[in-house]
Amino acid sequence: MEESTETIIEQFVDYLLPELTPYESSLYMYLFRNSLLRNGTNEIRIGKWTIIDGFCKGSRGGGTSYAHVSKMLASLEQKGCVKVGDTDRLGTLYVVILPKDIPLVAKKIASNMPAKAEEDYFTNQDKRRELFERDKWICQYCGEKVSQQNATLDHFIPRSKGGDDSKENLRTCCLLCNSIKSGKTYEEATPFLLKSIQERRARSVK
Numbered sequence: 531m532e533e534s535t536e537t538i539i540e541q542f543v544d545y546l547l548p549e550l551t552p553y554e555s556s557l558y559m560y561l562f563r564n565s566l567l568r569n570g571t572n573e574i575r576i577g578k579w580t581i582i583d584g585f586c587k588g589s590r591g592g593g594t595s596y597a598h599v600s601k602m603l604a605s606l607e608q609k610g611c612v613k614v615g616d617t618d619r620l621g622t623l624y625v626v627i628l629p630k631d632i633p634l635v636a637k638k639i640a641s642n643m644p645a646k647a648e649e650d651y652f653t654n655q656d657k658r659r660e661l662f663e664r665d666k667w668i669c670q671y672c673g674e675k676v677s678q679q680n681a682t683l684d685h686f687i688p689r690s691k692g693g694d695d696s697k698e699n700l701r702t703c704c705l706l707c708n709s710i711k712s713g714k715t716y717e718e719a720t721p722f723l724l725k726s727i728q729e730r731r732a733r734s735v736k
């Protein structure tokens with residue numbers, strides 16, 4: 531992969547997630563996980579029954595049918611997230627498109643390019659680090675410690691609502707909180723953040 535996994539995940543969370551339904555994003559992540567993350571190629575040949583087996587188990591997949599998975603795959607293709615190729619005995623070939631190469635994401639990235647590079651605290655690695663240090667490597671939403679591996683920066687005012695890449699608008703954030711907060715204002719995200727934090731606390735005392 532030419533880009534770091536972190537960059538890809540950030541672009542996914544910041545730009546693609548708001549465009550997908552929860553099912554579509556889980557399915558995209560499932561294909562991504564089994565192609566690029568597993569062997570570095572963005573192609574995966576897989577049968578729909580295998581997808582149903584692997585991805586739809588557990589509470590979220592309850593009632594997921596072959597028709598539903600087909601519909602989600604078609605929708606992902608329509609949104610430019612995957613290209614569907616031929617089908618043979620081993621399954622159908624899917625090409626997983628990286629977030630930055632998905633047209634609706636590329637458009638957003640281009641329109642959010644900061645005017646002045648020195649004010650861009652989001653893409654500049656040294657400046658990102660400066661912000662993590664400022665926030666003492668603590669997620670500003672749930673208070674959990676983050677590390678170089680899982681620290682992200684959240685746009686306090688989302689980019690879709692005019693927030694920029696200045697240090698004032700960026701907060702250190704864990705992956706989970708970032709995926710919840712993404713695209714939402716703090717007020718909109720608060721109930722979901724609280725719920726997630728409570729669930730995590732409940733799990734950790736068990």
Ligand SMILES: [Zn+2]
Pocket residue numbers: 669670671672673674703704705706707708
């Ligand atoms: Zn957090």
